Amino acid sequence: MSFVREAVRKMEGYIPGEQPQEEGYIKLNTNENPYPPSPRVVERLIEFLSHSSLALYPQPLSDRVREKIEKIYGFPREWVMVGNGSDELLNLVFRVFAGKGDVVAYPFPTYTLYRTLALLQEATPWEILFPDDFSLPGEFVTARANLKILCNPNSPTGTYVPLGEVENLLRRSSCPVLVDEAYVDFAPESALPLLSRFPNLLVARTLSKSFSLAGLRIGFLFAHPEVLREILKAKDSYNVSTLSQIGAEMALEEIEYAMKNVAKIKSTRSWVIREMEKMGFYVYPSQANFVLVRRGGQDLRFLYEELKRRKILVRYFPEWPEYLRITIGTDAQMEILLHSMREIIEGVA
């Protein structure tokens, strides 16, 4: 279609991980939580469905969810908005801060959606390589840009930048800085306590990972009220479905349940890293619910494919063929994975 904007025609869309339809896969490719959400979330949804109608529009600003957020995170409702997954919120931040010709800077490699969103806005993505220790690149800290993004913990590496470095970034940046904390519950600390002191900070969170609710599509964006007011102008009126709001409310009430699952995943992670290192993999130091591995400079496609044949899905990025990203599942799932990896590697050797 010649009427399609050139920026879109030239762009490749973001390709999400596989979501197989057949049952029976051990799914370690899209960083879902292997544990179900609190049973009270499901109970509450069933109760709601039994007594209320879906014929009415949902609350435009997810007010009851924001009340729960205030109780847990301590930020009044004007400081937070709720989105259809944090992807919607990332989208809105790009639309509000990055226009044609603007520069969006972020350390790289990272979530490749940022590139897609920048190109869609006809902004220039400025991808600044992480140093080997995955600390913040100095060039990123001092970069002059219209918007900076830091995925922390980072995907696909799992690495984490300590709060002191984030604070330094905020201090040295005169532009908005979005910290994408999709995985932060698996890491030491969130940037949220910095928010009151840094009006250029925005923090995105999600219930998809630590709260086991990827299916509900719920994200939160924390920012100063005058910033959020601008972002809200660009939001769809009814962006979060009634059932997602109901589920999110109860999930937040059940935060202890979620944090127990987080603790289990962190413990499994430590053990899995040790086992993979024994097999000769380099495992990037992970503070997320996944690990990134490589084995020298070997193309790991064979491993991805052989695991898939055995009904274990891990993430292989064609643009980074020497790496696999592997979600931390249950202990039982990881036993099967590790056993298969050993067999495959010994078979090749």
Place this chain on the structure above:
Amino acid sequence: MSFVREAVRKMEGYIPGEQPQEEGYIKLNTNENPYPPSPRVVERLIEFLSHSSLALYPQPLSDRVREKIEKIYGFPREWVMVGNGSDELLNLVFRVFAGKGDVVAYPFPTYTLYRTLALLQEATPWEILFPDDFSLPGEFVTARANLKILCNPNSPTGTYVPLGEVENLLRRSSCPVLVDEAYVDFAPESALPLLSRFPNLLVARTLSKSFSLAGLRIGFLFAHPEVLREILKAKDSYNVSTLSQIGAEMALEEIEYAMKNVAKIKSTRSWVIREMEKMGFYVYPSQANFVLVRRGGQDLRFLYEELKRRKILVRYFPEWPEYLRITIGTDAQMEILLHSMREIIEGVA
């Protein structure tokens, strides 16, 4: 925030109708369906919740919903995408076809979201007044633009442009033409049969009105596969929650149930129009699930406010103070409305 794009800072966001939290309102202000969705939708959702986990991501392209759409509307899956309400789909169409400096034309008055979406893209909204008979403005048909939008039936007027005029518009337009058919199930004919012959046609539909599922946020966009491929690049990976997909599937299976509610609403509409005309209102000829009324040049704010005091919500647009838009509810709700309107008007006279 000085870093907010000027286009956003200057913009006013779209303001949705009130969603009161207290119970007991007769809610005739946001064109929701007064009848609940098929009970099988709720049953299916409860069954799903009892047996499946929300921890996994939903299908990125809502494939099972698209299979049902193919059965009902006859378009294979490459011809349709599913959105988080039709608002998300409108958003995507603007982002793909309207860049900075482009022109987006539409007859006016209409859904004011189109203006917001154009300004967000730094495109120029070209608002062409409907003639008194609400036929298509000749200037709109021949307009040179980058994107044309026709809301049909139109909101807030309820008026409807027959298919022959839509076909003429498509023939005379060299740009994409989006027909927003949110209300089309209450009207004589959809533009969908024109799709195979006009590659510049896009049709947006929703389950919010005729299917009584505003709470689920489900919209469909029909277009030629090569057009949809471009639009999909800009879509969030997981834009429709698992529960919304499950509900939409079953709602489509229960289309006969929805169409019975549509028939009831159309019959109520005829009666309400006659009664309002008896009260001295001019009622615009409606093919939607609402009516737009005026009474000479009188500012109708008093009527809106007095109805609200009586717990009846109708839509008053501050920019069009001589009009009220009133959703068609159940017969019982409309009896109460008509009775109150008579009392209020006689009280004033």
